[in-house]
Amino acid sequence: MALQSSMRWRYLKEGFFFGLVRLSAFVITAALGGLLFYIFFNGLGAISWGFLTLPPTDSMTKGGIMPAILGTVYLTLGAIAIALPLGITSAIYLTEYARQGPLVRVIRIGVNCLAGVPSIVFGLFGLGLFVVFLQFGSCILSGALTLGILILPTIIGASEEALKGVPQTFREASLALGVSKWQTIYRIVLPSAMPGILTGSILGIGRAAGETAPIMFTAAAFFTAKLPSSIFDEVMALPFHIYVLATAGTHIEATRPIQFGTVLVLVGLVLVVDLVAIIIRSTIRKRKRW
Amino acid sequence: MEDNRVIKTKDVNFYYGKFRALTDISMDFEKNRVTALIGPSGCGKSTLLRLLNRMNDLIDGTRVEGEVLFEGKNIYDPEVDPVEIRRRIGMVFQKPNPFPKSIFSNITYGPRLAGLSDRVELEALAEQSLKQAVLWDEVKDILGQSAMMLSGGQQQRLCIARALAMKPDVLLMDEPTSALDPISTAKIEELIQDLKRQYTIIIVTHNMQQAARISDKTGFFYIGKLIEYSATEKIFTRPDVKQTEDYITGRFG
Ligand SMILES: Nc1ncnc2c1ncn2[C@@H]1O[C@H](COP(=O)(O)OP(=O)(O)OP(=O)(O)O)[C@@H](O)[C@H]1O
Numbered sequence: 181m182a183l184q185s186s187m188r189w190r191y192l193k194e195g196f197f198f199g200l201v202r203l204s205a206f207v208i209t210a211a212l213g214g215l216l217f218y219i220f221f222n223g224l225g226a227i228s229w230g231f232l233t234l235p236p237t238d239s240m241t242k243g244g245i246m247p248a249i250l251g252t253v254y255l256t257l258g259a260i261a262i263a264l265p266l267g268i269t270s271a272i273y274l275t276e277y278a279r280q281g282p283l284v285r286v287i288r289i290g291v292n293c294l295a296g297v298p299s300i301v302f303g304l305f306g307l308g309l310f311v312v313f314l315q316f317g318s319c320i321l322s323g324a325l326t327l328g329i330l331i332l333p334t335i336i337g338a339s340e341e342a343l344k345g346v347p348q349t350f351r352e353a354s355l356a357l358g359v360s361k362w363q364t365i366y367r368i369v370l371p372s373a374m375p376g377i378l379t380g381s382i383l384g385i386g387r388a389a390g391e392t393a394p395i396m397f398t399a400a401a402f403f404t405a406k407l408p409s410s411i412f413d414e415v416m417a418l419p420f421h422i423y424v425l426a427t428a429g430t431h432i433e434a435t436r437p438i439q440f441g442t443v444l445v446l447v448g449l450v451l452v453v454d455l456v457a458i459i460i461r462s463t464i465r466k467r468k469r470w
Numbered sequence: 471m472e473d474n475r476v477i478k479t480k481d482v483n484f485y486y487g488k489f490r491a492l493t494d495i496s497m498d499f500e501k502n503r504v505t506a507l508i509g510p511s512g513c514g515k516s517t518l519l520r521l522l523n524r525m526n527d528l529i530d531g532t533r534v535e536g537e538v539l540f541e542g543k544n545i546y547d548p549e550v551d552p553v554e555i556r557r558r559i560g561m562v563f564q565k566p567n568p569f570p571k572s573i574f575s576n577i578t579y580g581p582r583l584a585g586l587s588d589r590v591e592l593e594a595l596a597e598q599s600l601k602q603a604v605l606w607d608e609v610k611d612i613l614g615q616s617a618m619m620l621s622g623g624q625q626q627r628l629c630i631a632r633a634l635a636m637k638p639d640v641l642l643m644d645e646p647t648s649a650l651d652p653i654s655t656a657k658i659e660e661l662i663q664d665l666k667r668q669y670t671i672i673i674v675t676h677n678m679q680q681a682a683r684i685s686d687k688t689g690f691f692y693i694g695k696l697i698e699y700s701a702t703e704k705i706f707t708r709p710d711v712k713q714t715e716d717y718i719t720g721r722f723g
């Protein structure tokens with residue numbers, strides 16, 4: 181009798197917590213869906229072929245946002261090109277080579293702290309180092325470097341997790357065959373970790389595309405109809421363009437549809453990046469399964 | 471130098487940090503013989519085995535005292551390259567650990583990175599190694615398939631074939647049959663008997679019958695010490711030390 185009632189109590193409890201978990205999953209999905217729907221609903225009207233392929237006209241109240249799209253693509257690709265190799269090699273050093281001790285722990289804490297630093301701080305750092313001290317000026321290179329540093333902690337963290345997830349037995353099997361440590365990492369460990377590294381890096385990539393503060397002083401132009409011809413040119417960028425239209429323009433209300441259109445394009449761009457990463461990941465995973 | 475003792479350890483102590491896992495091990499391993507290492511769990515058998523091809527280097531904070539001579543040279547000399555040692559002293563692990571690659575790539579991975587690139591030679595080597603490991607007939611039509619699809623016993627024989635493909639002089643085996651069914655076990659034991667004509671084999675096992683069946687010499691370990699080491703037949707019929715007898719007859723405790 182007592183047993184039965186305690187069983188019932190347990191089922192009740194289990195049902196309650198399961199319901200709670202389900203509810204929170206539902207809330208999150210609904211919030212995300214609502215957000216996307218809101219952006220889509222408001223932004224879709226502005227989207228046209230011209231919007232995507234033409235530069236802004238009439239003090240940015242008309243025309244398209246092509247230079248900003250291009251600028252964001254350049255900046256994001258640049259940031260990835262800088263942060264991915266650097267982040268992966270740092271992670272390899274930290275997990276595979278460095279003797280696990282106080283020094284490595286300090287480095288790890290530092291990396292984690294870096295991930296929590298507000299992005300405007302990176303913007304000022306980039307301004308000080310790349311724009312002023314190294315005299316790159318406000319340009320794609322400075323912006324990409326700043327964004328690269330911004331997303332570096334994310335990529336290091338993701339890569340470390342992925343590398344640690346590779347079974348130690350793979351390393352042992354390879355080393356026991358008289359294969360050098362570097363070859364083992366390059367041929368066995370990295371390929372096995374790659375899906376994880378890419379998954380984790382998606383977050384960083386999305387962040388690089390969407391950040392405003394780091395590029396405000398280092399790369400982004402208020403307006404330029406001229407397309408960049410080298411990495412030393414200033415560019416427009418989607419997040420900064422949205423910021424400008426929504427706060428600094430003279431026709432804030434009138435450009436609402438363009439603002440939403442730009443937001444939609446930015447979100448779409450980030451989703452495309454994610455999708456590409458997911459596809460790469462799943463093809464690698466299909467090839468290497470264990 | 472007419473010496474058939476390929477590996478000799480001299481007064482070896484081994485430490486994991488402050489913990490001494492092996493004490494004063496002096497032991498010779500003979501060429502073209504099977505040597506079995508037996509003893510209760512945690513007595514240091516795997517530690518000793520991994521010491522012989524410097525696999526313990528991978529663990530932070532370990533320390534070796536004494537000498538491990540391979541063909542007369544101390545493999546722990548600073549100028550010795552552990553990679554070179556591992557090429558000549560192969561290892562098969564307790565749990566089958568194939569790479570998540572095709573069967574063919576598993577076998578050819580080592581030789582390829584050692585510089586062999588000719589496709590025909592690689593194919594011949596793969597066939598030869600797989601035949602040696604008595605796996606060829608089962609996999610010859612599926613060489614391109616992932617090694618992860620094989621059964622545990624097949625995977626273990628693949629790992630043996632992979633080690634053999636490097637043409638090592640010595641083969642270290644750490645409980646190679648502990649995860650296998652009797653049929654696979656019998657196949658691998660037969661294989662070991664065959665292999666000793668070309669290789670020197672050192673095998674850790676918890677299976678007394680197995681040690682008695684396949685080995686020429688047996689060493690009994692207890693808490694990091696080599697208690698008794700002599701011909702297998704002697705160890706299993708009239709051991710000198712009471713502890714050995716107790717362990718072999720199952721009266722240990
Ligand atoms: N990586 C390690 N770090 C610290 N101590 C270890 C490590 N590996 C093994 N040891 C210790 O060293 C001793 C010997 O371990 P070892 O693995 O060599 O035993 P074994 O004889 O192979 O046992 P088993 O038959 O269970 O495999 C044990 O007391 C174990 O706790």
Ligand SMILES: [Mg+2]
Binds near residue numbers: 515517644
């Ligand atoms: Mg062991």
